[in-house]
Amino acid sequence: MINTIPGALFLIENQHTNKECFRSTHKTTTFSELKENSLKAADGLLSLGIKSNDRVALLSKDRIENYELFFACAIAHAVLTPINWRLQPEEIAYIIEDCTAKIVFIEKDLFPAIVDVMNKLSQIEKIIVIGDKSNTLISTENYLHYEEWSQAVQTPSHNIQPFYEKEGAEQITRNYTTTDAVVQMYTSGTTGRPKGVVLAHYTFFDLLNTMKTEGDNWMGLNSHDSLLLSLPIFHIGGLWWAIQGFLAGAESCLMAFFNAPEAIKIIEQHTITKVALVPAMIQFILSEPNATPDKLRSVNGVLYGASPITPELLTKAKNLFNASFFQIYGMTETGNMAVCLRPEDHNLPHHPYISAAGRALPGVSIKVLDPTGNPLPPGKTGEIVIHSPSRMLGYWHNPEATDETLRDGWVYTGDAGYLDQDGYLYVCDRIKDMIIYAGENIYPAEIESVLADHPAVKECAIIGKPDNRWGEIVTAFIVLNDNTALKKRDVVTFLSGKIADFKIPKAIEYIDQLPRNASGKILKKNLRARYWQDKERQVN
Structure with a gap:
């Protein structure tokens, strides 16, 4: 059974050699071409001095080259670190520095996003630009061009050569361990800084292999399918979905970024x-x-997943798509999905489980714990903890956060919910303060730490307010210093360029003081109350 990315690249290509694998507006590639290009890119990484467990940063909208690099890094024993291209330069620079990447791959159109912070990237040895070379202001003397760099290999190195020979390839794939790190995803941090979630090869295999062993065909992905890849590679959901399509031998159509008319x-x-x-x-x-x-x-x-769906929206969606609907619940730390609400539970309008996240998938266990860590009975709300074969290895260079989130193999999600008598999980609230805006996870602390630097701001608090279009919108409560004034546009101007646009508050309220408890802690539940009091769930 396949359980490593290099092993999958060789074996799946063997089964679907000349079939189209990925299609985008830039190009189309077959399974054979994907393997060939990934091998050349892996050789290119080794020629640049990449060593085992080195991080390789990627800043690009979705395109086929991103997946060539994913496989190339796996072959070279490196770890791909895809970065959210919607972040601001300072945020991008922090991630590149934090992951200690020596090489950065960046799409040509996004190059301006990094130029101004180049002097902060102390360990970068090489920048490789992805995209058409024509009409570019990028000096080819200072940077390599992806197409030329990846195709420069004429004779494979000793490390890669066996992949070109069938017998040798089968041998070399045994040199990879399913517990080796393969990708590092950054999530927004509760303390104001994002954390690197380190995921292993097994994240992409073990859960689905367990399900197949138990006869669970789940969505029935197969080589006759055509997948739409509209979720970005820098989110685990996007990368995981793309790799599942690849493993099934399906053809996948990439979108550089989601656009509804283009998706249709x-x-x-x-x-x-x-x-x-x-x-x-x-x-x-x-x-x-x-x-x-x-x-x-x-x-x-x-x-669908990443945030809950309203019954009204689901009804409209089912009327539009004559399809089976699957809701998944999980997080980057669980290696994507851990819970699934199946098609039979989507019978509207009055199905008893329609407000549930679903039930644990085969191989996954769920507990709901009280504040002292004791399991709660059905119907009682507590913190949701998940044991999944796809769980993370840990947070990059952050053992304290790892120990807090990953305990004895269980991921402490920070979400509050309960299990019913039939094993269905209901997500009710967040123990964390996370805001979900159009599927993006946003942590208030990150915004608060920047906004608090404004000279007119005495103190501030950020919450999520329910919104029918976006799920939740970032809402700021600001206490001003005496004899100062601050308009909304001033707040937006101040935050622009410091944090990503989608994190900037869409609503602002000025108040005399923030509600606090006896120990001085801000009571965000009080700020949230009037917006959420009529909602069945405290996530939207």
Whole structure:
């Protein structure tokens, strides 16, 4: 059974050699071409001095080269670190420095995002630019061009040569261990700094292998499927979905970034059968005038997650897509999905489980604990903890945070919920203060630490306010210093360039003082109360 990325690259290519694997607006590649290009890129990494467990940073909208690099890093025993290209330069620079990347791959169109912080990237040895060389202001004397760099290998190095020979390839794939780190994903941090979640090869194999062993075919992904890749590679959901399609021998159509009209066009033109979306994406598709059941008739499976969905939105989606719906719940730390609400539980409008996140997948265990760590009975709300075969190895260079989140193999999610008598999990609230905006996880501490530096701000607090379009919007409560004034546009101007645009508050309220308890802790539940009091769940 396949359990490493290099092993999968060789064996899946052997089964689907000349079949199309990835398709994008830039190019199309077969399984054989993907393997060949990944091997050349792996050799290129080794020629630049990449060593085992080195981090390789990637700043790019979704394109085929990103997946060539994912496989290349795995072959070279390196760890790919994809970065959210929507972040501000300072945030990008922090991640590159934190992961100690020596090499950064950056899409040409995103190059301006990093130019101004180049002097802060002390350990970078090489920048490789992805994209068309024409009409670029980037000096080829200072930077390598991806296409030229990856195709420069004429004779494979000793480390890569066996991959070109079938017998040798089968031998060399045994040199990889399923517990080796393969990708590092950054999540927003509760303390104001993002943390690098280190994931191993097994994240992409063990859960699905366990399910197959138990006869659970889940979505039934197979080589006849065509997948829409509309989730970004820098989110575990996007990378995980792409690799599952690859392992099934399916063809996948990449979107550089999600755009509802383009998604509809791709689905119709390429007869897409399976899609993975966040609820905000579903809403955007529904709002398009040309979104009709006829145009989307090829879709037979819709996977959604990252934030809950309202019954109203789900009803509209089911009327549009004549497909089976699967909701998943999990997090980067659990290696993506751990819980699933199956199609049979989506029978609207009055199905008893429609407000549940789902039940644990085969191989996954769930407990709900009280504040002292004792398991709670069905119906009692506490912290959700998950034991999954896909869980993270830990946080990069952060043993304290690792020990807090990962205990005896259990991931402490920070979400509050309960299990019912039938094993269905209901997510009610967040023990953490995390805000989910259009599927993006945002932590208030990160915004508060920046906003507090404004000279007019005495203190501030950030919460998520429910919003029908985005799920939740970032809302700031600000206490001003005496004899000062601050308009909303001043707040936006001050934060612009310091944090990503999607983290900037969409709503601002000025108050005389923040509510606190006897020990001085800000009572965010009081700030949230009037917005959430009519909601069944405290996540939207």
